[in-house]
Amino acid sequence: LVVILRSIEDRRPNGSHGTRAVVGVIIGMTVCTLTKLFPIVLLPHLALQFRNWKHRVAILVVVPILVTAAYLPFRDAGWKLFGALDTYGTVWEHNASIFRFLVGGWQVIDPNGTFWEQSVNGVGGLVGIEDTSRFFLETRGFERQHANQGAARMTCVLIFGALWLVMLWRRRVPFDRQWLYLVGAGMLLSPIVHPWYLLALVPVVLRGGLPSLIVLWWILTAPFSYTVLTQYWVSGTWRQANWSWWLQYGGMAVLAIGGMVHYAIHNNDSLTTSQDSFDSDPGTEDE
Secondary structure, three states: OHHHHHHHHOEOOOOOEOHHHHHHHHHHHHHHHHHOOHHHHHHHHHHOOOOOHHHHHHHHHHHHHHHHHHHHHHHHHHHHHHHHHHHHHHOOOEOOOHHHHHHHHHHHHOOOOHHHHHHHHHHHHHOOOOOOOHHHHOOOOOOOOOHHHHHHHHHHHHHHHHHHHHHHHOOOOOHHHHHHHHHHHHHHHOOEOOHHHHHHHHHHHOOOOHHHHHHHHHHHHHHHHHHHHHHHHHHOOOOOOHHHHHHHHHHHHHHHHHHHHHHHHHHHHHHHHHHHHHHOOHHHHHO
């Protein structure tokens, strides 16, 4: 990520990028994707940071080719290479934030999950796929999940998709901010957030700003979620302590609210000062 950011900033005097910047971005994004697949969703946003359409095409084409080439030596495994994603997507839950509230919300709206399950199956039936909901609720070796968990996951995907499109449309937003917002939002919407996931946000957090301060608090407090291990080792029960959850997300909420209040007060003072200057009588000032 550091290589990507430095490459984007490597501009010619006229503001354009050279070949070195394109190569740096391609290498950086390829390594990012091979470390964790998620960054590949930001590839279009990264390409739009370049003015030259040839550079954009090169980034959009070469990065997937290099990622695919890295997987070729293990091609005999087939789709089993990505088997963990199925378990991750339908079973594991730990240290979630927004996802946790969405599960509770769906529980209130549709306690048995029948409305969501029937809706998903109905949509699948239109394209000839029966019992579509099983793709969201079943994983081999694990018991079937409650429909509201599947509904919450799908809701998170839709929210993230909308944010992804907004960031793509607002392509003038610097890439370090786009990374912070999209990767950060992805983790806030994720059903599982291990502390080391947040390392992907460290380079952009160091660039400052209120969002960075909020995420920095998250990075520093997330390791406390692993206090769950002491209970797991003793009783085999995986249940996160409430205090570790509130320490992270309660603290983030306090910082966000405090930042917004500070901005509102500061902005109001600026408007008042401007209005006083506008209303003053120039003739009086001259005298």
